[in-house]
Amino acid sequence: MAESEYQHPNNLPTIRFGIIGCAAIARKLARAISLAPNATLYAVGSRSLAKAEGFAALVGLSGAVKTYGSYDQVLDDPCVDAVYLPLPTSLHVHWAVVAASKKKHLLLEKPTALDAAELDQILEACRFNGVQFMDGSMWLHHPRTCKMKELLSDQRVFGQINYVYSTSTMTENPEFLQNNIRVKPDLDALGALGDTGWYCIGAILWANDYKLPSTVQALPDTTKNAAGVILSCTASFQWSISSNTATIHCSFLSHTSMDLAISGSNASIRANDFIIPHKEDSALFEFSCGAKFAELHIGWNMDPKEVRVECDMPQEALMVQELARLAQGIKRYGHQPDGKWPEISRKTQLVLDAVRRSIDLGFKPIQL
Known part of the structure; x- marks a missing residue:
């Protein structure tokens, strides 16, 4: 098993998620990741270690979930396969591009960007680095x-x-x-x-x-x-x-x-x-x-x-499951990212x- 793979309790290989930012909606996604059979929450990062640890305690995360005092630490962790990014929209273009450059699949909270020009920068970074993009339209x-x-x-x-x-x-x-x-x-x-x-x-x-x-x-x-x-x-x-x-x-x-x-x-x-x-x-x-x-x-x-x-x-768990399925296909079988999801986001x-x-x-x- 590769270093960045993990066995879920159901014995299925899973995609390890990191959460960047501890906004209120991140609590819902932490739960969703725990419920998806092909995903696991591996790390949480905030602007300070105290905030990350406070979020972990509030959500009831196990001690196995790593807590980091910066967003960069989550993205630099080689075991993180994908990241959920619920930051303010003005920060999306910077951190989404950095995440893609670190080869992390991206679940980006909506709205995806302040305008289409910013979103195009994000989508190009995902395309160039071969990672899956999806926005948080759970419905x-x-x-x-x-x-x-x-x-x-x-x-x-x-x-x-x-x-x-x-x-x-x-x-x-x-x-x-x-x-x-x-x-x-x-x-x-x-x-x-x-x-x-x-x-x-x-x-x-x-x-x-x-x-x-x-x-x-x-x-x-x-x-x-x-x-x-x-x-x-x-x-x-x-x-x-x-x-x-x-x-x-x-x-x-x-x-x-x-x-x-x-x-x-x-x-x-x-x-x-x-x-x-x-x-x-x-x-x-x-x-x-x-x-x-x-x-x-x-x-x-x-x-x-x-x-x-x-x-x-x-x-929300079905959304995580779908992103993890696509990420697993890219990682294990060399599939190309599914272009449907970035196209939907860009048209929106x-x-x-x-x-x-x-x-x-x-x-x-x-x-x-």
Whole structure:
């Protein structure tokens, strides 16, 4: 067995993960790594050893997990195969490029970068060094997502998609709106657009098979804080070839929502928890096909069908499992990195950039 391989308790060789940065979301990923059958958490690094040790104690990590007082120490450890990077967005380009140069596969928290130019630097470093890239859009790995795509792809049943609507909102308290890194222009300048809007943009692209819209336009309801960081915004999208349209709304100022509604010529799909399911072990969505108003328009001719999809592991663990599977194929069998995941991230970033540009230009339409 190679030095950087490890036997999981289930006797499967695993990919050793390092976590760089101890943000709150890193607790969720530490758990996910422990649940994935082909991954193990090997090291945690923070800006000080005390912070790394505090994180390890908080999460209940075993003494076998190494703690480091700098990010470089994690990346310099030859036994670390892959890293999860949940740092502020402004730090992504530097540390992601360094990680790739150290031959570490990369799970990068979203938004991936401040703009597509920065993301291109990251993706080029990953390509040059032959490492796998993936962003932290965990909902894409849930089996419900696969089931919804299966229905969307059957044009005989669903028909032509013509409208997609997505929201990702949360009501944050004054402390968050004043001090959280996601409202600081030097740390996460994209604000709600980058944090919650990433999911919405990803969802409308996913529904349209990642065809880029021809026109992107932010609506003039955008709210910013005193530092100019977006707290809430809405945007519309148009695909000229297919005549599809979409709308997103993302916000730190509205009650929690994670809606995805997709309308086709014959059917529709709706999920109100598409980013984080209400339950870990299963998820629901509504599917309607052939629905019409009843006589006199006093009701409907049918109720939506409730489709339940079981899930053996949390979606975050499924995401880790997929990255580890790809990393293991590269490491053991000489496979090439899967280009699907960087392509998804780059298209999402391009559309996000267009929304931001529309806001900056006074809500003018942007052509892609």
